[in-house]
Amino acid sequence: MNSEEIAKLAGVSRSTVSRVVNGYTNVPPETKERVEQIIREYGYIPNTSARNLAGKPSNVIGLFFVEYGVLEENIIHSSPFYSEFLANSIDRLKKQDCQLVVSIINRIEDFDMVETAFINKTMAGCILMGDIVPNSVLEKLGKLGCPTILVNQRSSIDYPYIFLMNTENYKGAYQAVQLLVNHGHKRIAHITGSVEKTSIKERFEGYRDCLLHNQIPVNESYIYYSHIHRAESGYQAVLKMMADNKGNEPTAIFAANDLLAFGAMRGLKELGLKIPQDISIIGYDNAELSQYMSPPLTTVQVSVEKIARMTVDSLLLVIRKKEAIPVYSQLKEFTLMERGSVAPVKTPG
Amino acid sequence: MNSEEIAKLAGVSRSTVSRVVNGYTNVPPETKERVEQIIREYGYIPNTSARNLAGKPSNVIGLFFVEYGVLEENIIHSSPFYSEFLANSIDRLKKQDCQLVVSIINRIEDFDMVETAFINKTMAGCILMGDIVPNSVLEKLGKLGCPTILVNQRSSIDYPYIFLMNTENYKGAYQAVQLLVNHGHKRIAHITGSVEKTSIKERFEGYRDCLLHNQIPVNESYIYYSHIHRAESGYQAVLKMMADNKGNEPTAIFAANDLLAFGAMRGLKELGLKIPQDISIIGYDNAELSQYMSPPLTTVQVSVEKIARMTVDSLLLVIRKKEAIPVYSQLKEFTLMERGSVAPVKTPG
DNA sequence: CTGAAAGCGCTTACAG
DNA sequence: CTGAAAGCGCTTACAG
Secondary structure, eight states: OOHHHHHHHHTSOHHHHHHHHTTOSOSOHHHHHHHHHHHHHHTOOOOHHHHHHTTOOOOEEEEEEEOTTOSSSOHHHHOHHHHHHHHHHHHHHHHTTOEEEEEEEOSGGGHHHHHHHHHTTSOSEEEEEESOOOHHHHHHHHHHTOOEEEESOOOOOOOTTEEEEEEOHHHHHHHHHHHHHHTTOOOEEEEEOOTTOHHHHHHHHHHHHHHHHTTOOOOGGGEEEOSSOSHHHHHHHHHHHHHHTTTSOOSEEEESSHHHHHHHHHHHHHTTOOTTTTOEEEOSBOOGGGGGSSSOOBEEEOOHHHHHHHHHHHHHHHHHHTSOOOOOOEEOOOEEEOOTTOOOOSSOO | OOHHHHHHHHTSOHHHHHHHHTTOSOSOHHHHHHHHHHHHHHTOOOOHHHHHHTTOOOOEEEEEEEOTTOSSSOHHHHOHHHHHHHHHHHHHHHHTTOEEEEEEEOSGGGHHHHHHHHHTTSOSEEEEEESOOOHHHHHHHHHHTOOEEEESOOOOOOOTTEEEEEEOHHHHHHHHHHHHHHTTOOOEEEEEOOTTOHHHHHHHHHHHHHHHHTTOOOOGGGEEEOSSOSHHHHHHHHHHHHHHTTTSOOSEEEESSHHHHHHHHHHHHHTTOOTTTTOEEEOSBOOGGGGGSSSOOBEEEOOHHHHHHHHHHHHHHHHHHTSOOOOOOEEOOOEEEOOTTOOOOSSOO
């Protein structure tokens, strides 16, 4: 069943069929009605490849998770943020009759997929998140005019179709650490993650600046760098941290995300420490399970649903209007979810 | 840059360019070399829409998560199984130069997407998982000849391009419950999930049969049905279960998945019960976090990586060979991960 | 308001 | 081994 057959059945030309399919206004109501009737009756579906080839824009969006060199691990698990973002994007796109192609970028060469898809007109635009996207890639995308939204990235690149969409990682982290300070903590450790991720870097900066503004020196031996954002890393971090600082152990920990915090909690318990009596801990992301830990984890919540919606809607707007519309670029809201994992310091100083 | 230009540059016809692009053998090495050189030099990328339109099969696979009527909740979170399956599928497909379109099916009508995409030749085949796919849909897909793999579903539908790929839910559950029985438990409760999911139903059957084979009566008031597979449901289930069975509380719980178990553990703790001293609990899936709970959760592990790989590879094979090849249909392996959440019953009987 | 025709960029018999 | 040509199914100026 193709447009030609529909045309014959309706007694019109393919041009007219095309006009009603595309909702053009210059078709008299009766003609339109008749054609639509036939289309429904015969279940005609316009061929996507033919439409694309003839110049219609694609209705597929690409979502690419960037994580360099970690082939066995998988970014989609590295934080609930990613899988939630994915799920929410799909929901949002479905409502707009768009499709989502998902892939993972492990090496710089993998970015070729993105360009290829756009050149091919097989993809109308894309969302990039995770590790830092190099400028060289952004420049290519920018020159191609590929509508692109970078989630939680910084970039000085200035192309009309490339946008940033960020959450308040710095402030969220700052406020989390301030809570610990307010409880009298001074020996506050930080389990940070991959420096390839802007969100993680910003959380680190929030931690550092909060300490400094409170006249608390930043102690390098209280900072543990884990490259993989999984519970196991948090677990290892805590064991190492406590061994390295015998007699001068931190009294509180700020973990760059909940998964790291979960692992850390397990480590602390194994060391015989009680949370929060002996040591306080705060995570980040408000993973669903954070409230099911013992004790429930204090953490920072960001509305993933909202950021996903803003991202998808903005991208679609840019794609459809074919112009560089100002895009919401930051979700300012976040909430410090105070639960049971933070308590006043036992022995101040 | 199109095949015509490449042809001119290489001094051949478009036909020949097409032949080398498609790796046909009837091109002399020197010609082939020359054309490939030009292609590389100019970065020529064959247009996907044109290829599809001209009859080349698409290289995109659809992955559809089926979950009826739960628009706010999201299946991708309902179990780590789904997000892990997704991540592993992407990895596997990337290696084969294929793309993955992901969507969520909430209503029967949404299945139209699947058909449309296949009719359009925009999708070469699909993977369906989650809630039960109705026969009417399978019949349509079967008649269209759409290569389809159903993960963890039962079906009597017999079409040459429709396959099942299952894990051993029945045996896994049976063995989990047997472990409890071996520890002397008789009052064994079950927190089950959506009956729309075959995997959950099979786990229920494994639970039931294990009890029966051990001459333990199946007590309806020990069975709690939760429709949403989240920690919150497990939490609620346990509170209700304990209230409903005052004086005759279960001494062990088998939860249909880890998320439910996590919630249940929290509920038990709030009720002042010690795990495993007062009550034992087993989950299912071996979620990454299960070993970070206190105590670490005993659970059943299935290799998601393996099932994803088998599924993707089989589907690709069917698509490429264009024939109904026998497909691995069941992953027999599973492992009971014994951790700290199970202990002998305190007061037998 | 509407149709004939060109064009999108490929693939694939077909003929040589 | 290779090219000319038809065809895949649309869209869109263009002319009327």
